[in-house]
Amino acid sequence: MVRSIGLPKETKDGERRVALEPSAVASAIAAGFEVRVEQSAGLGAGFDDASYASLGAKIVPTADEVWSSDLVVKVKEPQESEYKFFRDGLILFDYLHLAAEPKLAKALQDSGVEAYAFETLTYPAGLPLLAPMSEIAGRAAAIVGAYYLAAGSGTLLGGAAGVQPARVVVVGLGVAGTLAARGARGMDAEVTGVDIDLHRLYQAHMEGTVTATLASSETAIAEAVATADLVVGAALVTGAKAPHLVKRDHIASMRPGSVVVDLAIDQGGCIETSKPTSLSHPTYIESGVIHYCVTNVPGQYPRTASRALSAAVAPRLLDLARDVNSERLVGALNVSQGKLVHPAVAKALSA
Ligand SMILES: NC(=O)c1ccc[n+]([C@@H]2O[C@H](COP(=O)([O-])OP(=O)(O)OC[C@H]3O[C@@H](n4cnc5c(N)ncnc54)[C@H](O)[C@@H]3O)[C@@H](O)[C@H]2O)c1
Structure with missing residues (x-):
């Protein structure tokens, strides 16, 4: 059961986006979840810590604390420096692009993370979390x-x-x-x-x-x-x-x-x-x-990109936090219980 949601500061080179803008964090808090925001996570996109804290988010000083949440939502695929935060049962929701990231795929499988990818979610049609x-x-x-x-x-x-x-x-x-x-x-x-x-x-x-x-x-x-x-x-x-x-x-x-x-x-x-x-x-x-x-081309337009991404991600994040089997997450699950469960991703990585 998800009680806490973590929003880390992005670590990829030049990446200034953040997955949720303050209003999306406020919706998650209103829905009953604790939201932990890593210090200065939104700064690159023009959202300071106070703009999250004033809506009820808990600002935490370290990546460790944010990654200890039940569910972590972020923008880019975890970088190697973040693999140490993977653990059995952690729910991860972000871009993964595993077909081009075999090392990440293995780290997710080995650790038991339940990994949901933005780019393969197909509800209600098309690729709504990739499109923005x-x-x-x-x-x-x-x-x-x-x-x-x-x-x-x-x-x-x-x-x-x-x-x-x-x-x-x-x-x-x-x-x-x-x-x-x-x-x-x-x-x-x-x-x-x-x-x-x-x-x-x-x-x-x-x-x-x-x-x-x-x-x-x-x-x-x-x-x-x-x-x-x-x-x-x-x-x-x-x-x-x-x-x-x-x-x-x-x-x-x-x-x-x-x-x-x-x-x-x-x-x-x-x-x-x-x-x-x-x-x-x-x-x-x-x-x-x-x-x-x-x-990560959109990383150089962090204000526009974060707002566009947040608007698309926020409703699906609530679906995921409430029910990991929600039909509104169709196509998103890539890694579950140590296995690659998305057929195209599994095929790409077995080739
Ligand atoms: N580099 C970045 O920062 C960045 C950012 C956003 C998206 N992207 C990537 O851009 C790519 C396109 O994304 P999208 O949302 O436009 O996808 P999309 O599904 O909307 O469009 C892909 C198009 O490719 C076409 N296609 C497939 N096979 C083809 C073939 N053999 N010959 C010609 N066309 C073919 C499809 O018919 C479709 O029209 C993806 O890989 C996406 O991840 C990269």
Whole structure:
């Protein structure tokens, strides 16, 4: 039975988000739970300790105290320094991305944590706890892509009178991809959207989110990427390791100084040359192409991102705290009693 809920300060590099804003903490307290907030957990998002304490939260000075709660809710997957807090029966609710985090998966299994992932929850439809951060990461992809194109090939997305606009290819036109496409279109780039879902392509085409659409295939992607200035990777198969849709030789065919933003990196990346980067060291160059593969892109917009995440998470947190078997948590449970129980995650980690 859950009596206490812990809200730790995030420890991932550059991460300034917090999972719950003060009003969400107040709802949990009103529902009868004790909420422990780690000192300065909300500061990066503009919520000081007093804003939580004045609503009844208990501010605790150490991570130890917050992790000793019955249920811990946080933003990013626990970092290695936090594995020591895992214990049998602890309920954890956060982003996990276990397909790309085998070490974390093992630590959760070995310790007996009941681990629920935001990104695989499918109630009532879609991926409602992933979508708000995908929205923010998608918008950010257009911004950082445009920024690094200046440093790289010196190309402006919108072109100029007498000069062609830049070409942007977005692979995966879901929530993140659509917002990235909209951002790039907003800066007057030429944007091609690639997806396996023809209905999504139809919608994007009709709504003018993209200038062209391509049904996903290796040939179509190779051709589009060869002439692209910016490639955004945003393909997802829920719970699974991201498929390598853009191959190494496609990247090698790009003009030097072109840019790749692989948002799917949190699931391992949908671009073969991608490897995870951090907010403090966001890029590296491979085959002359600048790669931006930050695994916590929304962390750089902590105010907006924390509020959006908190609004989505708060009702499901109460469901979980009241009844771990609630049907409103469908798809979220990843690790239970030492086993990987989400089929796509289990398959990804057994491959
Ligand atoms: N790096 C970050 O900080 C960050 C932040 C938020 C989200 N993300 C990640 O961005 C990715 C996309 O998330 P989303 O919410 O937009 O997912 P989504 O489910 O809304 O969209 C994924 C899209 O990929 C498409 N797709 C699947 N297989 C494909 C294929 N073979 N070819 C082309 N398209 C294919 C799907 O049809 C779908 O339209 C996820 O990996 C998510 O975790 C990363």
